Amino acid sequence: MEVTKQDWKLFRQKLPGWQEAFMDKLNHEYMELLNGEGDPSDKFWALHKRLREDAKKTGVRAEMRRSEMPYLICNLLNEGAITMDDLTVFSEDLQEHIKGMRGWLYD
DSSP states (O other): OOOOHHHHHHHHHHHHHHHHHHHHHHHHHHHHHHHSSSOHHHHHHHHHHHHHHHTTSTTTOOOOOGGGHHHHHHHHHHHTSOOGGGGTTSOHHHHHHHHHHHHHHHO
């Protein structure tokens, strides 16, 4: 699928906000982990592991390539950084393409 200029522009505008919201969610999860029960060393290493894993997620870091945009959107959806409702501002063609990709990639 060829990503339209309008969808690409919209994606570049939306992505930073989506990432900020996702990282805020992660920060709250980290605080819960640190404030929970257990030994300080166990909490430290659990947090260390989570940070390494989460740093690889699209909701935290994404390379901005127009050709990769549909895959990035699928990753964001699967990570819980966005929902399909967030995509209603994009073209119907892109939304349908994403639905098809998700079915193919993740089912």
